[in-house]
Amino acid sequence: SDFTWEVKANDRAYHRQFKKKVFLCWNRRKYADNAIKTSKYNILTFLPLNLYEQFHRTANLYFLFVILLQTIPEIATLPWFALLLPLGCLLIIRGARDLMDDIARHRSDRMINGRSCEILLGKRTLGSFSHLRNISTYGGRRRKKLSDKEGGHLVKVPKGKLQLLELRTLCKPCRAINMPRPAGMVAIPSVLGQTHELFPSLSSKQSRTLGISFQNTKHSFLEHLVDSFRLSRMPVVPLIGHLWVSFLDSFGLLQTVENAYGFPFLESLTLLKNSCGLSFRLGFLFFIKIFLMLVVISFCMAVAYGFLVVDFQSKHSYLSAFYSKSSVANEAFLIFWGFMILLSIIVPMSLYITFEFIYLVNSCFINWDLEMYYPPRNMPANARSTSLNDQLGQIEYIFSDKTGTLTQNIMTFKKCCINGLTYGPLKHGFWNKYADGNMVFYDSKLLTAIRNDEDEVVREFWRLLALCHTVMVEEKDGQLVYQAASPDEEALVTAARNFGYVFLSRTQDTITTNELGVERTYQLLAMMDFNSVRKRMSVLLRDPEGTIRLYTKGADTVIFERLRPGCPNELATEKALDTFAEETLRTLCLASKEVEEEVYQEWNKRHHEASVQLQNRAQAMDKVYEEMEKDLRLLGATAIEDKLQDGVPDTIHLLKKGNIKVWVLTGDKQETAVNIGFACRLLSDDMEILEEKEIYGMLEAYWESNNNLRDAQDSGPRFQRQQSKMALVVTGDFLDKLLLRTGEEQPQTTRKHSWLARLLRPRGVQSAREDPASRRERAFVDLASQCQAVICCRVTPKQKALIVQLVKKYQRVITLAIGDGANDVNMIKTADIGVGISGQEGMQAVQCSDYALAQFCYLQRLLLVHGRWSYLRISKFLRYFFYKTFASMMVQIWFAFYSGFSAQPLYEGWFLALYNIFYTAYPVLSMGLLEQDMSAKKCLEFPELYSVGQKDQLFNYWVFFVALAHGTATSLVNFYVALWAFDDIAGPGGICDYQSFAITVATSALLSVIAEIAMQIKFWTILSIVAVSSSVVLYCLMSFLTQNFTAFRVAPTIFRFPYANQNALTEPYILLVVLLTVVINTMPSLAVRLLCHITAGPEPGKSYQDTRVKVSTVELKGHFQRNSVRRRSSYAFSHKEGYADLIVRGASICGKTPRGPHPKQDTSLCPRTNIKVKESP
Structure with a gap:
């Protein structure tokens, strides 16, 4: 809808009308104040708001529902603390973390709002532009906090003073830049990622009341800003003269003038109000699937209970008077809800908080990596997002800018x-x-x-x-x-x-x-x-x-x-x-x-x-x-x-060996981009470069074959040989014509490339049903994705984002975009992961990115080392988290067959409450934080191993079901080995009872899980040893505290297993049963590992030849030999x-310059890396 924003300079009476006393001391403002508030909570709102946010999570809401069900005595099958205790611990941990983050935000807000600014106080309104020439002597001055600044205040901004203002600058006296006429400047937060300024030239006839009015229609305010002055006794007219519009960072330093005078016109800043949450790998649909599985199992158990009751009644008719009080269906209905409560512990309650912690720590590892620290700028790597680390190990396409990203941008x-x-x-x-x-x-x-x-x-x-x-x-x-x-x-x-x-x-x-x-x-x-x-x-x-x-x-x-x-x-x-x-x-x-x-x-x-x-x-x-x-x-x-950055050729070479395709999207001319491609090893001399004529010919065959849905007849090996020697070079004009063409005639397919045209034929009814635009897009993406390298020249920022969007749409792969300037922001935001280079063009790309680097060469370590490790850790964590859950909790189902499907729990309540949050949390957590299958040096030496993440081999639906089957098999062994072992000694003269049986199964399950996780850990550290051993220590300690007779006398309904652990685990027979169970569970895993080791052959370091190739002189030679028919720039x-x-x-987000002289850097090395680049002669 249309709106108008009006502000008048130093006209306090005009702005007073927008403050109306509504009730007691409450004021209603038409315009918000200038106070920055990025914090969420205060003392009164923290508890309700934080609980409101936490119970928006599906898992937390589900457990709250189950805890409420437990209050019904007829269906309560677990002690009240079995679910309430772990849920309470998770809410407290999450709340404490949110509180610490909000305290930091409060401190930042107070620091920003407490900054002072100088306000000019005159007795008259600024009604004439002639007043601006002597504005330095205009009225008095008063220092106010930034939060007290209001619309229309005249503010003095001295040079070099950090400000957080959105000002209409009126004049800027300066010796070097003498501006006799008032110069205006709009400063708006760079939420669009672009930086501009507005300097209107004003006519001397505009000398009445100075004010400003903004009008907007339909479109976004920040994208379509119409600027005009409102003059008293005159209609709203726009600024006369040339306009340079400026979207600037909120944090600003006055650079080129001594001081400036202006007044605020937008009082609420928008840059600091933008935030994003954690994107969770296992989302809402995953929990729905687990919930449906629990519903099905509970329903089956209830049905089985109904049949069992009917059979029992038919055999024991003399008990019919007892069963006449309730029907079988009613009993089965209650049993259904009893099993829903009993099996709720299978839902991974602690998965959210553990995930967040693993993501956070892995992000810290990226920030702390000294190999990605750039001393000349005092800039380390910065993981601005903490929820994408595992995706760094699954990148298949990299979209890179050229200027400032591959090159130094030092012209x-x-x-x-x-x-x-x-x-x-x-x-x-x-x-x-x-x-x-x-x-x-x-x-x-x-x-x-x-x-x-x-x-x-x-x-x-x-x-x-x-x-x-x-x-x-x-x-x-x-x-x-x-x-x-x-x-x-x-x-x-x-x-x-x-x-x-x-x-x-x-x-x-x-x-x-x-x-x-x-x-x-x-x-x-x-x-x-x-x-x-x-x-x-x-x-x-x-x-x-x-x-x-x-x-x-x-x-x-x-x-x-x-x-x-x-x-x-x-x-x-x-x-x-x-x-x-x-x-x-x-x-x-x-x-x-x-x-x-x-x-x-x-x-x-x-x-x-x-x-x-x-x-x-x-x-x-x-x-x-x-x-x-x-x-x-x-x-x-x-x-x-514009010279190449250090280490770029080797970085691209390693990425290509890691099966990562690099596309360069640049605004440069075709010849320049192609030669840069040869210099950085993106292109090679044996590659065949496909250009517009060849591309049109191949795609024409694709379009003509839409009515012929035959599968491609070409053989795979030949295509693989051709693919490794093919590169695509297109321009922005070509993309517009190709994607927007209306079916005009194009050159016919050349015989030379007929094999590729046949390969690009649509392969299904879905392709035939697509509209022409979609078919053109799919054809281009299919062709480009089958090339080893792609260079797009003379493309605009919008076209860069379009290319990334098309690859995501039709290839369904994880993409990464890297750039350094405002023209790369759209591309960075469109890709799954955005990387910003802190370069010569400012911080716009960094502000909108997920990861910030100082040099392009650090990308190899970010992906091949940290990305690969993060994917490995997250995948193994998920696999063994579900394994340990099913290995222990599926026993409840097997026990139901021997308890008359009565929803009777097998384990002690405290074991159920502490199993996921104490007993087994630390070994799995250490795997998610510290696991490595090879060192960082090996990861860079053998980038071919990166393809494991691209194929998602370590965690997918198949791996999940294997983990589920493995956990189910472990639970069967835990239960039936103990059950069969107790057959001969259970009874009046035996030493085993229900409590001892429960302790035996629980101990076997815990030790089997710990042993399995210990076998899967490949990188042992002191923390890993402490994590594994602490599980056993905590189990013994908590068992002693919850199963002693003193606790039983104090609360017999809570501590129901007095001395059960001591009685059971002091019997040699039961200890042998536990040992046998652990051995049976670990032997198959050892056998599989041994078989895989035998069939896999030598170690990766021996199976691959050393991929480190000495880089030739990085000299920008002319490889592009053809003469261009059409000129490009x-x-x-x-x-x-x-x-x-x-x-x-914007300078507040830049790193501080280190004090003292820097140590002399070896320019022949990529900064802080081991990859050498020979200097040009």
């Missing part, structure tokens, strides 16, 4: 092409005093052309780089410091600066440069910002001579489309772009034109009309931009180098609209 201006001539590095020095010593680019011919200042194209080329950007500048210690929205922007402006065209300063209306020693000021008429659709940015300027010029830079695809007919040097520039791409350089095209005054005036009217639209403003502005950005003159192209989509996070930058 260096390498080469350029000006007026058809290519210039590159030579060994000469600079004469310019502003030159940046970090840049390495020397060419005597270029230096001569610049210094002579005779070639107009050369002059315009460097002038464009100095003017067409969104870089902010400030002066530190006499040096200019640039802060750019992307590393590309900074590299280009730095290059222009080194060649004598220095960007000095900017205001809202002007840009000042120093060109070969002459200072020039240009009037900024319009800025046409970059976005992922336009793929370019332009500035319209009036130079000091009065000439209006348009400067444009962008992707070569869009620049060439907008050149004037017969533009000279176009062919030479294309050849230069091909050469740059073969060297894996990132390219960008530059163009300009002169604009007549009359043309500008007419265009400016349309530009103004588009800028004042409240609906579809962005589309209208883009249309106006298109009118201006045409008939351009090509100036040249730039080439920027590598203009980075990581570039953001406007000034990005240059004024306010």
